Amino acid sequence: MSSFALSLRAELQQASPVFESFLARFFQENAERYAYGELFEPLYLDMTEFVARRGKRIRPMLLLGAYRVFGGERSLENISLQRAALSLELLHAFILVHDDVIDQSERRRGLPTFHKLVEERLGRMDDAARVGANVAVVIGDILFALAIDTLRSIDFDPALRDAALSRSLHYITDTGAGEIYDILLGTRDIARVAEHDIERMYALKTTRYTFEAPLVLGALLAGGSEELLHELAELIEPVGLAFQIQNDIIEYQKFKGIDRLRQTDLLEGKKTLLLRIAYDRLDDLDRSFLQLCLSTRASNDASVSKIEQLIDKSGAVGELTRRMEVLFQKAETAMDHSSLTTDQRAGLREAVAMVRQQTEQTGTQ
Amino acid sequence: MSSFALSLRAELQQASPVFESFLARFFQENAERYAYGELFEPLYLDMTEFVARRGKRIRPMLLLGAYRVFGGERSLENISLQRAALSLELLHAFILVHDDVIDQSERRRGLPTFHKLVEERLGRMDDAARVGANVAVVIGDILFALAIDTLRSIDFDPALRDAALSRSLHYITDTGAGEIYDILLGTRDIARVAEHDIERMYALKTTRYTFEAPLVLGALLAGGSEELLHELAELIEPVGLAFQIQNDIIEYQKFKGIDRLRQTDLLEGKKTLLLRIAYDRLDDLDRSFLQLCLSTRASNDASVSKIEQLIDKSGAVGELTRRMEVLFQKAETAMDHSSLTTDQRAGLREAVAMVRQQTEQTGTQ
Numbered sequence: 065m066s067s068f069a070l071s072l073r074a075e076l077q078q079a080s081p082v083f084e085s086f087l088a089r090f091f092q093e094n095a096e097r098y099a100y101g102e103l104f105e106p107l108y109l110d111m112t113e114f115v116a117r118r119g120k121r122i123r124p125m126l127l128l129g130a131y132r133v134f135g136g137e138r139s140l141e142n143i144s145l146q147r148a149a150l151s152l153e154l155l156h157a158f159i160l161v162h163d164d165v166i167d168q169s170e171r172r173r174g175l176p177t178f179h180k181l182v183e184e185r186l187g188r189m190d191d192a193a194r195v196g197a198n199v200a201v202v203i204g205d206i207l208f209a210l211a212i213d214t215l216r217s218i219d220f221d222p223a224l225r226d227a228a229l230s231r232s233l234h235y236i237t238d239t240g241a242g243e244i245y246d247i248l249l250g251t252r253d254i255a256r257v258a259e260h261d262i263e264r265m266y267a268l269k270t271t272r273y274t275f276e277a278p279l280v281l282g283a284l285l286a287g288g289s290e291e292l293l294h295e296l297a298e299l300i301e302p303v304g305l306a307f308q309i310q311n312d313i314i315e316y317q318k319f320k321g322i323d324r325l326r327q328t329d330l331l332e333g334k335k336t337l338l339l340r341i342a343y344d345r346l347d348d349l350d351r352s353f354l355q356l357c358l359s360t361r362a363s364n365d366a367s368v369s370k371i372e373q374l375i376d377k378s379g380a381v382g383e384l385t386r387r388m389e390v391l392f393q394k395a396e397t398a399m400d401h402s403s404l405t406t407d408q409r410a411g412l413r414e415a416v417a418m419v420r421q422q423t424e425q426t427g428t429q
Numbered sequence: 430m431s432s433f434a435l436s437l438r439a440e441l442q443q444a445s446p447v448f449e450s451f452l453a454r455f456f457q458e459n460a461e462r463y464a465y466g467e468l469f470e471p472l473y474l475d476m477t478e479f480v481a482r483r484g485k486r487i488r489p490m491l492l493l494g495a496y497r498v499f500g501g502e503r504s505l506e507n508i509s510l511q512r513a514a515l516s517l518e519l520l521h522a523f524i525l526v527h528d529d530v531i532d533q534s535e536r537r538r539g540l541p542t543f544h545k546l547v548e549e550r551l552g553r554m555d556d557a558a559r560v561g562a563n564v565a566v567v568i569g570d571i572l573f574a575l576a577i578d579t580l581r582s583i584d585f586d587p588a589l590r591d592a593a594l595s596r597s598l599h600y601i602t603d604t605g606a607g608e609i610y611d612i613l614l615g616t617r618d619i620a621r622v623a624e625h626d627i628e629r630m631y632a633l634k635t636t637r638y639t640f641e642a643p644l645v646l647g648a649l650l651a652g653g654s655e656e657l658l659h660e661l662a663e664l665i666e667p668v669g670l671a672f673q674i675q676n677d678i679i680e681y682q683k684f685k686g687i688d689r690l691r692q693t694d695l696l697e698g699k700k701t702l703l704l705r706i707a708y709d710r711l712d713d714l715d716r717s718f719l720q721l722c723l724s725t726r727a728s729n730d731a732s733v734s735k736i737e738q739l740i741d742k743s744g745a746v747g748e749l750t751r752r753m754e755v756l757f758q759k760a761e762t763a764m765d766h767s768s769l770t771t772d773q774r775a776g777l778r779e780a781v782a783m784v785r786q787q788t789e790q791t792g793t794q
Contacts, residue, residue, distance in 0.1 A: 100606040101629065103613050162570065166563040189616060198531040198612050201566055205527065205573065206605040212577060213598040222587050229594075233578040240571040241465040247563050248468050251554060264466065 068407040069414040072132060076418070079128050079140040080121065086146045087153065088116060094210075110181050111203060115157045117173040120422045123156055123278045124149035126415055130282025133411030134292065144218040148228065148285060152278055154211035155232070159239060159273065161204040165197045166247065167332055178203060208236070220285060228281050235277040242269025249335040253355060254343050257335045263305060266337070271304025279415075291403075299398055303416055306391035309384050311427040312338040316381060320372060330371065333358065342380035350374055392416075433772040434779040437497060441783070444493050444505040445486065451511045452518065453481060459575075475546050476568060480522045482538040485787050488521055488643045489514035491780055495647025498776030499657065509583040513593065513650060517643055519576035520597070524604060524638065526569040530562045531612065532697055543568060573601070585650055593646050600642040607634025614700040618720060619708050622700045628670060631702070636669025644780075656768075664763055668781055671756035674749050676792040677703040681746060685737060695736065698723065707745035715739055757781075 065073075091112040098108045127149045128140045138145055163169075164177035171177060176184060183196030215232055218225055245265035249257050279300055280293045288296075316338055319330050330339070339358075343351055354374045357367040375381070395416070399409050430438075456477040463473045492514045493505045503510055528534075529542035536542060541549060548561030580597055583590055610630035614622050644665055645658045653661075681703055684695050695704070704723075708716055719739045722732040740746070760781070764774050 097602075098606070100610075100633065101626075103610055103626070104606055107609065162566055166566060186616065191616065195612060195616055199609055201527055201531060202605045202608045202612070205570075206602050208570065208573060209598045209601045209605070213595065216591065216594055216598070222591075226581065226587075229581055230578065233574045233581070236574045237462075237571050240567045240574070241463070241469055243567045244472065244564055245465075245468055247560060247567070251551065251556065251560055261466075261468070268465065 065414070066407070066410040069410040072129060072411050072414050073418070075132060075140060076125055076129055080125065082141050083121060083124055083128075083146060083149060084116075086143075087150060090150060090214075091115070106185065107182070107199065107203060110178065111157075111207065114161070114172075114178055114181075115153065115207075117175060119153070119156075119173060120426075121153065122419055122422065123152040123274060125418070126275065126278035127152055127282040129411065129415045129418075130279040130296075131286045132282075133408055133415070134283040134286040134288045136282070136286030144220055145285070147214050147218045148281060151211045151215035151232070152273075152281070154207055154214060155236065155273060155277075158204045158207035158211060159243075161200050161207060163243065165200045165204070166243070168197075224285060224287075228284055231280060231284070232277065235273045238268045238272040239270075242267070242272070245269065246334070250333045252335065254335060254339055254358060255351070255355065257340060259337065259340055259344075262335055262337050262340055265335075266305055266308040267301065270308055271301060275300045275304045275307070279412075295402055295404070299395060299402060299404075299412070302391040302395045302398070306388045306395070307419070307423065307427075309337060309388040309391070310423060312336050313381055313384055313388075314425070314427045316375065331368070338375065338380050338384055341383055342375045342378035345378040345380060345383070346374060350377065430779070431772070431775040434775040437494060437776050437779050438783070440497060440505060441490055441494055445490065447506050448486060448489055448493075448511060448514060449481075451508075452515060455515060455579075456480070471550065472547070472564065472568060475543065476522075476572065479526070479537075479543055479546075480518065480572075482540060484518070484521075484538060485791075486518065487784055487787065488517035488639060491640065491643035491784070492517055492647040494776065494780045494783075495644040495661075496651045497647075498773055498780070499648040499651040499653045501647070501651030509585055510650070512579050512583045513646060516576045516580035516597070517638075517646070519572055519579060520601065520638060523569045523572035523576060524608075526565050526572060528608065530565045530569070531608070533562075589650060589652075593649055596645060596649070597642065600638045603633045603637040604635075607632070607637070610634065611699070615698045617700065619700060619704055619723060620716070620720065622705060624702065624705055624709075627700055627702050627705055630700075631670055631673040632666065635673055636666060640665045640669045640672070644777075660767055660769070664760060664767060664769075664777070667756040667760045667763070671753045671760070672784070672788065672792075674702060674753040674756070675788060677701050678746055678749055678753075679790070679792045681740065696733070703740065703745050703749060706748055707740045707743035710743040710745060710748070711739060715742065 091108075095108065098104065128145060131138075131145060132140065136145075140146075160172060161178045164172055165179050169177050170180055177200075179193075179196040179200035181196075182199045183192045186192040186195055189195070212229070212232065215229055216225070218228075220228075242265050245261065246269055249261060249265060276297050279296050283293055283296055315336070316330070330336075343354055346354060353370060357370045357374075360367050396413075399412065402409070404412065456473075460473065463469065493510060496503075496510060497505065501510075525537060526543045529537055530544050534542050535545055542565075544558075544561040544565035546561075547564045548557045551557040551560055554560070577594070577597065580594055581590070583593075585593075607630050610626065611634055614626060614630060641662050644661050648658055648661055680701070681695070695701075708719055711719060718735060722735045722739075725732050761778075764777065767774070769777065
């Protein structure tokens with residue numbers, strides 16, 4: 065590993081606990097802003113707890129890393145950098161809260177999803193599930209406002225800050241469009257969902273705010289040129305898709321694990337690349353079977369077993385694994401042909417390697 | 430009417446069609462930004478149609494009015510002022526879209542709510558209602574991002590622009606807290622909902638973004654001092670509550686109108702001031718009846734008639750009407766004792782009068 069990559073790794077390892085305590089302090093210091101009375105109080109604690117849950121902090125760390133790699137000179141402990149990094153984590157929390165309502169998910173980071181937290185506190189009540197979902201929609205909105213306000217308040221050159229705000233809002237819009245793709249593709253039969261639509265959904269829904277946003281914002285705050293930001297966005301796109309494929313594989317492994325009726329993408333009717341490729345690789349008879357099992361929706365054990373058997377038979381996991389490696393390789397090659405300096409390449413590679421290491425087991429969520 | 434008030438009225442009447450065509454053009458010009466492919470295309474048209482629906486434009490007009498009243502010198506047709514005004518209308522649209530999902534409302538401004546538009550297009554499909562609601566949550570988020578980006582891009586002194594952004598984000602947070610009050614109070618028995626909680630809910634959920642935000646942002650862009658902005662917020666608070674009371678009365682009149690089983694606050698379990706005051710004014714026996722009818726939820730004709738009869742018997746509408754007039758009077762008196770100049774008072778009175786005129790029939794929604 066290059067000495068630049070080594071020192072970057074060391075610096076990010078040091079920045080990580082700093083960020084955690086910054087985050088905890090941030091919610092303490094902002095409590096007064098949310099003093100809306102006793103009805104709201106437990107929700108602010110839920111918000112705090114939700115954001116503070118041990119996530120992987122991929123986005124904040126990528127932002128700080130990119131800031132350093134692309135020539136930023138402030139300490140990574142600088143309060144404005146920490147705020148910029150936090151704003152991405154808050155955006156992530158907002159997106160997760162809404163996404164979990166949309167998917168009716170029950171668990172997030174090993175604990176109840178936000179709407180479940182609220183629902184459980186309401187106890188036995190006719191409408192508890194609906195009230196939980198409704199409150200979570202609004203808390204998502206409040207987290208969104210907080211994320212933007214946190215980025216707005218960084219002490220950087222006004223033009224840079226403005227550009228960072230503008231880009232953040234664009235990334236959120238892209239993410240929303242991706243979420244809508246996810247919802248609408250979910251209503252279609254797998255035969256009517258094109259691979260490129262799934263790839264587009266992955267790019268919009270996840271790559272933008274998970275990889276492009278942190279890298280581009282970090283580089284932007286470091287003073288990177290328009291051309292550099294554009295190049296970075298292009299370089300990271302295949303990496304983003306590779307990580308999404310990794311997610312697909314991990315989700316499938318979870319599904320095959322102990323609790324097969326537990327909620328996974330597969331049982332939610334999600335149109336994943338895994339499913340589409342499995343469908344492509346099966347013969348007509350098996351395709352019909354797969355469509356039938358998927359359309360029954362109710363996750364009875366027989367249809368679930370059949371889906372699993374068909375996916376295994378298709379060899380889709382193997383193909384996805386190959387595609388993932390090709391994409392990572394493609395990104396490597398693109399980096400070699402980019403205008404990035406040797407140190408910048410080493411830094412970016414190190415950042416990607418760190419994310420790979422962190423996500424091997426559980427994905428990018 | 431003072432000559433200042435007369436010229437303000439004339440100027441706002443002229444600004445109104447200008448704003449409508451600005452809004453229509455805005456969505457045309459931004460279409461490329463939302464070119465996410467054919468899946469997204471109809472939703473962008475829905476967004477455009479939803480925002481362009483003939484609303485009362487209370488918020489944009491109040492912002493433009495306040496800008497003039499508090500000394501702004503640009504033409505009200507200035508593109509940055511129009512953008513600032515539009516950002517409030519976009520925020521309003523975002524709030525309505527989420528609010529309608531939360532309340533499962535079916536109609537908005539005489540047409541289907543956003544989630545209903547999506548649901549209807551999906552045709553007969555098991556999950557159509559849920560998919561419609563999910564898409565609407567995300568479209569709300571996208572409108573929120575668009576609102577903030579629209580305000581961000583105004584050509585004003587950076588410090589003013591930043592202050593406007595900061596305040597907008599705070600108003601949205603207040604609105605969210607108010608919405609959460611609305612949701613959570615809705616789960617309680619009317620006997621356990623305090624009047625001051627309902628008033629707080631009204632202030633947070635509606636007054637902030639409907640009255641305070643436009644006036645304060647308009648005055649801010651005109652260069653108003655911190656003290657003026659603070660005073661304005663205080664002056665408008667009773668007016669906001671008065672308009673909410675007006676809404677309660679209008680909603681009840683609609684409820685008593687032709688279609689009694691149509692969706693109204695009353696049948697949704699909303700804890701309105703009307704309901705609370707009716708409860709207060711009834712004797713113990715009638716109170717129990719009211720609680721019983723409210724708790725059955727299912728809007729069968731018998732319980733609905735009984736609720737209506739009890740509210741009428743309580744004389745709550747009369748009391749609310751008196752309270753509303755007292756609040757408007759209180760605002761008048763406060764204005765007389767304020768530091769506002771004669772023209773400013775006349776202008777603010779004219780603005781409030783215009784809103785009263787526009788909302789007499791249908792409320793502030």
